[in-house]
Amino acid sequence: MQIPAAVAPPSSVVHHQLSLFSSSETIKEAKQLHCLSLKTATFNLSSVSSRLLSLYTSSPINDLLYARSVFDTIQSPSLPLWNMMIKCYVENHRSHDAIRLFSDLLSEFSPDNFTLPCVFKGCSRLCAVKEGEQIHGVSIKLGFALDKFVQSSLVSLYSKSGLLDRARKVFDKMSDRDLVTWNSLIDGYARSGDVENAEKMFDEIPERDSYSWTSLLHGFSKSGKLEAARDVFEKMPTKNLVSWNAMINGYMRAGDFESACELFKNMPERNLITWNSVMAGFEVNGRFDEALGMFLRMLKEEDGFKPNNATFTSLISAVAASAILSRARWIHGYMVKNGIGTDGVIGTLLIEMYSKCGSIESATSVFESIRRKKLGHWNSVIVGLGMHGKADEALELFKEMVESGVKPNAVAFVGLLNACSHVGYVEEARSYFDLMVREYGVEREIEHYGCLVDALCRTGQLQEAKTMIEKMPVRPNKVIWMSLLRGAKKSVDVEIGEYAAHRLVDLAPESYVPLSNLYAAAGKWERVSEVREMMKKKGIKKEAGWSLIEREGVIHRFIVGDRSHRETEEIYVKMKEMREKLREAGHVADTRQVLLRIEEEKDKEAELELHSERLAIAYGLISSKSKNGKSPIRVVKNLTVCNDCHSVTKLLSRIYQRDIIVRDNSRFHHFRDGSCSCNDFW
DNA sequence: TTAGGGTTAG
Structure with a gap:
């Protein structure tokens, strides 16, 4: 709605306000100018509202909500304003909405050489390479085939999508390449693991700035060539925060914590990505306490760092793996207090965390609190219910999911079959094993066979399980042989146990333990000694058993005796x-x-x-x-x-x-x- | 009078 100004503001006021715009760079200043322009009735001047939108959509502000509120009050926004708005959506990781806005734009304007690069970037974020290709066709028809920015954004889109041949084709056609274009292509080769071509391009590049070095460094560190990465890191003329982070991330992923910590200690400054890299590195390497420890240290040392989804993705997984419920409650409480939403993957992980920490009630209540339930949320809660032996509820939720119009995928059926196998629902497992293909068109994978075999083994139908393994169209893996061996141990069936064990030992040396347990259960003590001798010879140790219990935040761990x-x-x-x-x-x-x-x-x-x-x-x-x-x-x-x-x-x-x-x-x-x-x- | 492409965590 436009409010007509009672009196036209004097031009000196407008001039003064416009000059204020150019010196502003914080959200607070932007909001003050926004208020001022409303109070002095300058807001309706397109020069003012345009500058205000530019301020809200440009870095470092990039505030989507305020930008959109300004955009919505402008009658018939010009093409540059649409372009700014589209870019703002992309920068705020809302590329779907950016593309939606782009299609709205098409009814008002023809896109120009400023619109297209933003749209290609959005496509790249969404991995929507097919849509990108279509819009590429449009851009040629509109006469932008030779625009440097359009070409450059296409090189980037194709590079990030792994279509290096197409990226190279666009690159080769360019008459005016600059560093950005070179860097896109180097990065493309690097992230696809083609370090040779990345290096070749790097050597051919006419001039290097820090982006090129970092892209190459990232390529090496991502492919696990850490010495080569370190070499680039040492040689680069000016290191920036991004190159430090890329190097640290490489070391952390490779499990070289010492080198990573050394760099972490000595770097001149850190940002959220630095901390997130370290937390994620600890998490993927199974060092969950350290991941959590880094989070606490960050909160203590870094005033004003606001953890984001990347932080919580690692952290929630670490807490889930530690299986300590009080930690799960603490981290969830922290997220609620800090306004971290539960839609998307974070919700999925929260449900998984509570299930793994033993509170299926909390997992279910997180699930229920999610308003727009996606497939991942349903899958996560179905898997959780299965893990907790609540097969009836899992089956019920599966029905609800289908009724609500969500189409189950392969993971949903793994969850469901797993739930059935955990309580010995063989007939239900069989029926869904059949239905998944016949009614839902989901292809069976090895995990689905594994669940059905497991259900048969748990209920003592070993012969049938064995026949199924022999007839299945995929090659049985160690999980499947292990099910059969465990089932044999439970039913004390030495013959089938030995059969499974023989097929298993090459795939998984630890399988000697259940075999030895089977012999023990059957009272075949000589065989037990033989297996134990064999284990000794091959240097396989039985994992020592431990149990832990938490009390008032302290973990108490016990071993036998x-x-x-x-x-x-x-x-x-x-x-x-x-x-x-x-x-x-x-x-x-x-x-x-x-x-x-x-x-x-x-x-x-x-x-x-x-x-x-x-x-x-x-x-x-x-x-x-x-x-x-x-x-x-x-x-x-x-x-x-x-x-x-x-x-x-x-x-x-x-x-x-x-x-x-x-x-x-x-x-x-x-x-x-x-x-x-x-x-x-x- | 306002607008575009490249690097690190997920």
């Missing part, structure tokens, strides 16, 4: 009490899965009784009694729960009337009042 804890005395008193109560409840130890051959049954029992999860549960029972006797005991374990511990934990949940939630290496067990959510299939 642990006596190192500060409250060891109390823990062992509790263990004794547990033992007596279990005996009263009629528990008889299941000693079949004791790996070592111990002659006396009594000793076998003693070994079982000191399993790390029992120590953790004992600690949970004594440490949380005074605070809140009703909160569940949450234990994280690195290995699969053994038969005996599983039945013991069921009994303990009844005896002490406490929910006990155990995460093992593949799923969750919710123990309550004497039974477990896995229905004893695991």
Whole structure:
């Protein structure tokens, strides 16, 4: 709506305001000028509103909301204003909206040589190379085939999309190349891993600025050629923050933390990307505590750094992997306080984090709070429910998803089949295995076969599982052989177990452990010794078991027979009490899965009784009694729960009337009042 | 009178 000015502002006022525009560069100043222009009624002058839009859309301000509000009040904006607005959307990572605006523009104007580069950049951000090609055709028809900026943005689009031949074709046709064009192409070769061509172009370049050096450096570091990257880094005439970051990121990705930290320590300045690179590097290399530690350090050391989606992507994954619920709640709380939204991939990761940290309730509530639910959100919650043994809910949500018009993909079916296999729903698994192809047109991948095989194995249908593996059209991987071997161990079927183990050992040396467990369960102690000899010879160690439990922010970790804890005395008193109560409840130890051959049954029992999860549960029972006797005991374990511990934990949940939630290496067990959510299939 | 293309995290 335009408000007519009562009195035309004097030209001296307008002149003064325009001069203020050129000296402004902060959002605060922009807003002040915005107010001033409204108060003095200069806003309706196109010279003023145009300058204001330019200010809002240019760096470093780039404020999309204010820009759009100005744009919307201008009647019939000129082509440059449309161009600014499109660029602002692209710069704010809203390229879909930028393209939408571009198609609106087409009904008013013909795009010019300023419009097209922005649109190509948007296409490149969206990986929309087909659309880019179409608009490339349009730009030729409109006579912009030889415009330097149009050509340069096309080189960039094709480079980033990996179409180096096409990029090169445009590049070769250019009569007026500048550094930007060269850099686009060098970067294209570098990011596609063609370091040779990147280097060749770099050598041919008439003049180098820091972009070219950094692109080459990035190419080397991305392809893992860190010495070559370091060489470029040392040789470049002026290093900037971007080159430091690229180098640090290369080292972090390669797991060379020492070199990365050395650079991190010595660099002249840091930005958010520096910190994010380090956090992501720790996270992908499995050093979750350090990733979290860097985040805390950043908050402490860097005043005014506002963590963004990239920060949280690494951080949420790190917390999910650590499986500590209090950390999950803390990071989520931090995000809520700081206005980080849950749509898109962040929502997906949050759901996954809560599931992996043992609170499927919080995972579900995050899912429910997301207004525009995308496929990723549905998949994440379905996978989570499966992990927690809630197959009925997973199946129900799947139906809701389909009814809401979201088309399931391969991942959705992995989640669904996995949920079925975890509770032993073989018939449901079969039916969805069939339906996914017949009704939804989703191609079966090895994971889908894996889930069905697993469901068959968990329910003891080993022969059928074996036949299925032999008939399936894809080559079985180690996960599938491992399912069969685990199933054989559970059903104590030595023949099928050996069959699986023989096919497995080449793919996965750690498979000797379940084989040895199988022999132990079958009482074939000579075979156990043979396998253990073999493991020794090949240098394969059985991963030591541990369990952890968190209390008031502190992680307490136990190994078998642990006596190192500060409250060891109390823990062992509790263990004794547990033992007596279990005996009263009629528990008889299941000693079949004791790996070592111990002659006396009594000793076998003693070994079982000191399993790390029992120590953790004992600690949970004594440490949380005074605070809140009703909160569940949450234990994280690195290995699969053994038969005996599983039945013991069921009994303990009844005896002490406490929910006990155990995460093992593949799923969750919710123990309550004497039974477990896995229905004893695991 | 206002506008465009190239480097690092995800």
